[in-house]
Amino acid sequence: MKRNDGVLIVTWILWFLSIFISLFNVVLHRMPQKWQIIQFIMVLLLSIILSVELIIWRKNERQHTSAIGDVVERAGMAALQNLSVPVLLVMRSGQILWCNEMFCSRFVSGRTVVGKSVQDVIHLNLAALDQNRELLMEHNGLSYRVQAISQLPGQQECIAVQFLEITDILRLQNENTNSRPCVLLMVIDSYDDLLQYARECEKAQVSAEVERVLENFMKGTDGIIRKVDNDLFYAVMESRHLHTIMENRFSVLDEIRQIRVNDRMHITFSIGVGDGAVSLAESEKFARQSLDMALGRGGDQAAVKTENGFCFFGGASKGVEKKSKTKIRSIALALQELIENSDQVFLMGHRFGDLDSIGSACGLAGAVRLMRRPAYVVVNQQSCLAMQLIRRMEQYSEGPSFITPEQAVLQVTENSLLIVLDTHNKDILESTELYRLARYVVVIDHHRKNVNFIENAVIFHHEPYASSASEMVTEIIQYFRLDTEISAAYADALLSGIMLDTKNFVMRTGVRTFEAAAYLRKIGADTIQVKTLFSNTISMYSMRAQIVSHAELYRNNAISVVKLQTPEVRVLASQAADELLSIQGVEASFVIYLEENGVGISARSMGNVNVQVIMEQLGGGGHQTMAAAQLPGCTVQEAKERLLLILEAQETQHET
Numbered sequence: 001m002k003r004n005d006g007v008l009i010v011t012w013i014l015w016f017l018s019i020f021i022s023l024f025n026v027v028l029h030r031m032p033q034k035w036q037i038i039q040f041i042m043v044l045l046l047s048i049i050l051s052v053e054l055i056i057w058r059k060n061e062r063q064h065t066s067a068i069g070d071v072v073e074r075a076g077m078a079a080l081q082n083l084s085v086p087v088l089l090v091m092r093s094g095q096i097l098w099c100n101e102m103f104c105s106r107f108v109s110g111r112t113v114v115g116k117s118v119q120d121v122i123h124l125n126l127a128a129l130d131q132n133r134e135l136l137m138e139h140n141g142l143s144y145r146v147q148a149i150s151q152l153p154g155q156q157e158c159i160a161v162q163f164l165e166i167t168d169i170l171r172l173q174n175e176n177t178n179s180r181p182c183v184l185l186m187v188i189d190s191y192d193d194l195l196q197y198a199r200e201c202e203k204a205q206v207s208a209e210v211e212r213v214l215e216n217f218m219k220g221t222d223g224i225i226r227k228v229d230n231d232l233f234y235a236v237m238e239s240r241h242l243h244t245i246m247e248n249r250f251s252v253l254d255e256i257r258q259i260r261v262n263d264r265m266h267i268t269f270s271i272g273v274g275d276g277a278v279s280l281a282e283s284e285k286f287a288r289q290s291l292d293m294a295l296g297r298g299g300d301q302a303a304v305k306t307e308n309g310f311c312f313f314g315g316a317s318k319g320v321e322k323k324s325k326t327k328i329r330s331i332a333l334a335l336q337e338l339i340e341n342s343d344q345v346f347l348m349g350h351r352f353g354d355l356d357s358i359g360s361a362c363g364l365a366g367a368v369r370l371m372r373r374p375a376y377v378v379v380n381q382q383s384c385l386a387m388q389l390i391r392r393m394e395q396y397s398e399g400p401s402f403i404t405p406e407q408a409v410l411q412v413t414e415n416s417l418l419i420v421l422d423t424h425n426k427d428i429l430e431s432t433e434l435y436r437l438a439r440y441v442v443v444i445d446h447h448r449k450n451v452n453f454i455e456n457a458v459i460f461h462h463e464p465y466a467s468s469a470s471e472m473v474t475e476i477i478q479y480f481r482l483d484t485e486i487s488a489a490y491a492d493a494l495l496s497g498i499m500l501d502t503k504n505f506v507m508r509t510g511v512r513t514f515e516a517a518a519y520l521r522k523i524g525a526d527t528i529q530v531k532t533l534f535s536n537t538i539s540m541y542s543m544r545a546q547i548v549s550h551a552e553l554y555r556n557n558a559i560s561v562v563k564l565q566t567p568e569v570r571v572l573a574s575q576a577a578d579e580l581l582s583i584q585g586v587e588a589s590f591v592i593y594l595e596e597n598g599v600g601i602s603a604r605s606m607g608n609v610n611v612q613v614i615m616e617q618l619g620g621g622g623h624q625t626m627a628a629a630q631l632p633g634c635t636v637q638e639a640k641e642r643l644l645l646i647l648e649a650q651e652t653q654h655e656t
Helices: 003-030 033-081 101-108 126-132 167-178 200-218 239-247 252-257 280-296 326-340 355-370 387-395 405-411 432-437 469-477 488-502 511-522 527-532 538-549 569-580 611-616 636-655
Strands: 087-091 096-099 134-139 142-149 158-165 181-188 224-227 232-238 269-274 301-306 309-314 344-348 375-378 401-403 416-421 440-445 459-462 552-554 557-561 588-594 598-605 626-632
Touching: 087 101, 096 101, 101 158, 126 134, 126 158, 142 167, 167 239, 181 239, 181 280, 200 224, 200 232, 200 252, 232 239, 252 269, 269 280, 280 301, 280 309, 326 440, 326 459, 326 469, 344 355, 344 405, 344 432, 355 375, 355 387, 355 416, 355 469, 355 488, 375 405, 387 401, 387 488, 401 405, 405 432, 416 432, 440 469, 469 488, 469 511, 488 511, 488 527, 538 569, 557 569, 557 636, 569 588, 569 598, 588 611, 588 636, 598 611, 598 636, 611 626, 611 636, 626 636
Parallel strands: 269 301, 344 375, 344 416, 375 401, 416 440, 440 459, 557 588
Antiparallel strands: 087 096, 087 158, 134 142, 142 158, 181 232, 181 269, 224 232, 301 309, 552 557, 588 598, 598 626
16 A cells, blocks of 8 residues: 555545544434444444554555665665765774775775774874864875764764865965965165265165175066165065075075175165965055064064064164154154143053163153143052152152052043153053053154054154163154253153163164263263162172072073062062173073062073064063063973073074
8 A cells, every 4th residue: 555545544534533423422312222332333443444544554654664764775875885985984982884985995995994993094083073073184195174973863873984085175275375476575774874975886886786686586486576766675476485485584684684885884674575465455565564563673674474463584683773863853843742732641661660661751751841731650669660760750849740550540531642651562561551541642662663562653653773762752852842951850860761771881872872861961961870770789789699690501591590589589680681691602691580470581682692582482572682571370490491492493593
């Protein structure tokens, strides 16, 4: 009997039975007894017939389903066996139950694998596959996307695994990625200053040598390069060639550095690269951002911007000081206009403010007071490293007003001006909340540019060639239109910042550094008074000597681990790092010390080692010769091990 016939009969019977019972209920009380007996027999017979029909229908249905299931199972197994995709049935325990012919030919070369463990046949992480439902793997030079189906009917412990070959797809994806065009912007650092007094023949010779090096640099890349200005070059190449250049760590920077002007000054390049962009326009945008970052970090380096951030190469030279002050004059006039149009001015540096951070803030506050605007130096005195300067300025009757970050947050208005000094990193500001609340922000900093810089500044005065923020402020206030000069106390504060960052005019000093110091001396700065700001107690001197005595030498680096726990440990660490450079053969020094929430590292160098790059790998930053890092939740031993790994990796790169 066919399934449809059985369903039809059952339906008619149910319909007839329903009508009959309904009529029977109506006339039941009027019928004779014999008719009631007949009625009962008929109902019984109908019930029996219905039951039989249902039994027959169910039996036929099971036979039909079983027959179809057998056909489907035989057809399915035949299809799986001849499927062009490798398929594997495996238990969760790893035992192989079955595999098709394609799996045998691709993975086991016809060997019998049923009953064996999947790990003995192929390197497949079954647990990870069952959890992620998809993995990528390689076998015999082919790539596969491995997919798993674990919820099989009646087979809770069985997993079906299929291997979809995607070798050609991945090859096309890689080809598409590697063939993307990348824009390179290459600029000669301080071109005007280098060739200012050079003869025309010397300029032509330098230009020819630079072009020769760049043409050799582009050979083999199938790219193009064009000179668009005396000091600017555009280049476009495929991403595959850029990656090769990155593996060679932009060796063109070293070749360019061999070119000299007047047999004295070296030519250096800054390169900005846009990689991973979806279009040429976006790649050029990335390249410009990278070039700004390279120039902001002192030049003589390449910066590559990708979708994931920046990569830096080079940065070995100290950079060329810019002698022109045209930019300073325009910045001073714009800053004075902002100050005069604001109702109050907040001056803030970085956390753990030092003499440069606090000194530059005090010096600029003195100029703001002469403009008859309220000036407040925002500082947390509990963690400040320049308390001697603060106490001296508080004794001065016309000194600046020092307030806490909490007070500044309550006092700030929409027309307030915030001037950030000696840092451009949003993460290490004295008060990030004050920065978010301030509508107008000005940045004055000399540190090499960090990725996490302040982007919304009205004025971003960044000069990595300057010795200190105090030097930059000194240059600015000379161009302010003021009725009189700032007082001697403010000049002392600025001079202390310059002396701190230059190590008493030894490190990072240029012509403009001495010009700024001469101006401060002219308006009344007292070098004796400034020197007293650097004095220490006998106990601090003893502890500093102890830190130096426990230093260890690792190649040309001195590393000291501070086991002292004192509030002055940060100051002692920086002083000890400076003193370690006086040891013969030491090119860089690192002092590791304990902090409240982890470990801090103070790094110094003589210039041959870029400690900024080293500290950036530990989450810090700074200058080529002076940098630091904080490692929260870390022990001194772990910090030392991480530092040694970085130093070893850098040494390996230099050897190769």
